[in-house]
Amino acid sequence: MSRLVIASIGPASSVQDGGRFGAQRYGLTVSGAMDRLSLAAANTLVGNEPFAAVVEIGPFGATFTAQDGAVRVAIAGAPRNADIAGKPVAMDTSVTLKDGETLTLGFARGGAFTYLAIEGGIKGELVFGSLAVNARAGLGSPYPRPLQAGDEFTVDAASGAPELRIELPKPVSGPIRVLLGPQDDEFDDANKALFLDSEWKISATSDRMGYRLEGPAIKHLHGHNIVSDGTVNGSIQVPGNGAPIALMMDRGTSGGYPKIATVITADVGRLAQTSAGTAFRFKQVTMAEAQDEARKFAQMIKNLPDCLRSSDTVELNIEALSDANVAGYAVSAMDAGTWQVTAEP
Amino acid sequence: MAATLPPPRLLPSGDSAVTVEFSRTIDDAANERVLALDKALGASPIDGITETVPTYRSLLVHYDPGKIGFDALGEKLLPIASKPLPPAAKARRWRIPVAYGGEHGIDLEDVAKALNTTPDDIIARHAGGDYRVAMIGFTPGWSYLSGLDKSLQMSRRQSPRLFTPAGTISIGGIQAGIQCLAAPSGWHLLGRTPVRTYQLHRNPTFLTEPGDRVTFFPVDHKTFDELDRAAEAGEIIAEQVTA
Numbered sequence: 001m002s003r004l005v006i007a008s009i010g011p012a013s014s015v016q017d018g019g020r021f022g023a024q025r026y027g028l029t030v031s032g033a034m035d036r037l038s039l040a041a042a043n044t045l046v047g048n049e050p051f052a053a054v055v056e057i058g059p060f061g062a063t064f065t066a067q068d069g070a071v072r073v074a075i076a077g078a079p080r081n082a083d084i085a086g087k088p089v090a091m092d093t094s095v096t097l098k099d100g101e102t103l104t105l106g107f108a109r110g111g112a113f114t115y116l117a118i119e120g121g122i123k124g125e126l127v128f129g130s131l132a133v134n135a136r137a138g139l140g141s142p143y144p145r146p147l148q149a150g151d152e153f154t155v156d157a158a159s160g161a162p163e164l165r166i167e168l169p170k171p172v173s174g175p176i177r178v179l180l181g182p183q184d185d186e187f188d189d190a191n192k193a194l195f196l197d198s199e200w201k202i203s204a205t206s207d208r209m210g211y212r213l214e215g216p217a218i219k220h221l222h223g224h225n226i227v228s229d230g231t232v233n234g235s236i237q238v239p240g241n242g243a244p245i246a247l248m249m250d251r252g253t254s255g256g257y258p259k260i261a262t263v264i265t266a267d268v269g270r271l272a273q274t275s276a277g278t279a280f281r282f283k284q285v286t287m288a289e290a291q292d293e294a295r296k297f298a299q300m301i302k303n304l305p306d307c308l309r310s311s312d313t314v315e316l317n318i319e320a321l322s323d324a325n326v327a328g329y330a331v332s333a334m335d336a337g338t339w340q341v342t343a344e345p
Numbered sequence: 346m347a348a349t350l351p352p353p354r355l356l357p358s359g360d361s362a363v364t365v366e367f368s369r370t371i372d373d374a375a376n377e378r379v380l381a382l383d384k385a386l387g388a389s390p391i392d393g394i395t396e397t398v399p400t401y402r403s404l405l406v407h408y409d410p411g412k413i414g415f416d417a418l419g420e421k422l423l424p425i426a427s428k429p430l431p432p433a434a435k436a437r438r439w440r441i442p443v444a445y446g447g448e449h450g451i452d453l454e455d456v457a458k459a460l461n462t463t464p465d466d467i468i469a470r471h472a473g474g475d476y477r478v479a480m481i482g483f484t485p486g487w488s489y490l491s492g493l494d495k496s497l498q499m500s501r502r503q504s505p506r507l508f509t510p511a512g513t514i515s516i517g518g519i520q521a522g523i524q525c526l527a528a529p530s531g532w533h534l535l536g537r538t539p540v541r542t543y544q545l546h547r548n549p550t551f552l553t554e555p556g557d558r559v560t561f562f563p564v565d566h567k568t569f570d571e572l573d574r575a576a577e578a579g580e581i582i583a584e585q586v587t588a
Contacts, residue, residue, distance in 0.1 A: 023400045024407075026543065026551040028485045102394065137485050137526065137543070182356035182364040201378075212424040227371050228482060228489075230398040230405025232362045252399055254482030262359030265410075290360035298411050 004067035005152040010060025018051025020130035031132040033271035038077035042117035044304040045074030045094040053122040053131040059108045066097035070158035072119035078111025093165040111273035120156030163311035175283035178261040186258035204276045208250040217242030228256040234263030264290040266297040349427045366403040399555045400480045438558040440584040443536040444569035450536035476559040486525030486543030493521040505531030512537040539573035540583045
């Protein structure tokens with residue numbers, strides 16, 4: 001066994017996986033990775049199950065040191081500078097840290113969350129089938145709280161497998177797609193149009209529970225109190241002040257504000273990776289389109305092993321780079337040190 | 346054969362969940378239909394449904410659109426949801442000890458003043474109630490109860506408290522609650538129970554289920570401390586009444 005020691009890490013970083021399902025009826029929310037595609041990509045690179053537990057790293061930097069042996073890891077998600085002793089490590093690749101070596105990750109340049117998967121996974125005690133941290137409920141393993149410097153994981157010694165990169169499908173760009181409802185009838189046509197046609201920004205006070213949206217105030221038809229009902233990842237509720245909140249993975253399982261719309265499953269991760277302050281729009285789609293996209297998204301994750309390439313056949317994916325935008329996750333930059341996303345966080 | 350009930354509204358909650366709404370208001374009859382549908386789906390599952398979440402007035406049905414589409418699911422749900430209610434099954438009944446007032450119920454005196462009566466009278470009216478767990482939500486184990494005495498209904502606090510302790514027994518509007526974990530709350534704090542409605546490593550992890558009946562009984566603060574130690578050790582100190 002080796003150890004992976006966290007030498008430093010920013011706030012909003014925690015162990016996350018595919019989430020904790022089956023107990024929402026008891027008020028236990030799902031938690032899990034904010035960007036499921038990047039979670040699955042990082043895991044696939046090191047041969048783990050797609051939704052195995054990883055380190056979800058918030059917008060700030062982090063450093064990890066291998067101890068008592070080598071550790072093989074992979075990074076995917078929000079792009080950032082990464083290096084081992086000054087030698088750059090590309091996003092969307094695996095890399096082996098020799099005993100004593102340190103992987104240094106910088107700030108997220110666009111997006112928010114980067115996923116560090118560890119070969120063999122993170123070991124801990126499952127609760128409702130998940131290691132995901134839910135700090136409010138005191139759940140998550142091995143640390144039921146955000147990670148901090150000095151925390152460490154006991155991990156498998158690196159297998160010595162050849163390093164890989166993953167060539168992800170061209171990221172979706174453009175507006176975040178939503179279905180209206182479940183309570184769109186609590187808003188008149190003018191306010192629904194205002195929601196769909198306006199430019200929005202994510203407030204800096206957002207977190208894993210919810211993303212607060214800055215833009216025009218949305219007015220309710222009959223006031224903002226409804227009788228609490230169930231929420232989903234991507235529910236967009238409108239509280240009394242008219243500033244919508246997109247509910248994310250640590251949401252309450254029920255809520256008492258009208259929900260004007262719901263982000264489609266395929267775009268929840270894209271919203272999660274939209275940096276605070278970046279302008280974006282919503283676009284209404286039909287149920288048929290949304291469900292078709294959800295099925296394609298699930299299939300894409302299933303097919304990730306087919307996207308693996310040997311890490312020595314590196315070529316810049318110029319098309320993906322030129323299409324890079326803040327809402328697009330998992331931009332493949334083979335030399336992460338030499339390019340910048342156009343929109344800064 | 347009884348007539349079928351008016352069908353609920355099916356409200357899309359994104360592409361992987363549907364809200365089956367029986368009422369827009371808090372309504373015991375609607376809540377009974379929510380719980381009946383939940384039970385029916387538990388007894389004969391529809392392929393593709395992954396999880397159901399009962400609330401006061403609706404059942405949130407999570408499903409996998411890779412297995413079943415919105416329209417097909419709706420066609421299966423509506424007839425089940427419109428069936429006459431089965432005869433009420435014997436609900437489980439819990440007797441929950443509560444230490445009222447003092448440090449455990451910091452709003453008891455104020456509630457009594459606001460309602461022009463004594464703290465003892467508030468305790469008698471709260472503990473005298475026959476409640477039903479209408480839903481569990483917000484945080485693990487937070488049990489929302491219907492059945493609060495009408496004379497105890499009062500609007501929530503102007504400014505919610507950022508911290509209220511684990512085990513808080515409170516009232517807000519027409520609702521009563523058993524709160525398990527420390528959490529923010531705008532409700533009025535009448536007391537605390539040592540009962541854990543949610544406790545990891547205990548079997549069962551969750552004590553209460555939607556549809557359970559609940560009554561309260563006052564205990565003194567010394568008894569609270571004793572029961573609290575037993576509960577901490579994993580004992581289920583709520584008394585289950587077998588009818």
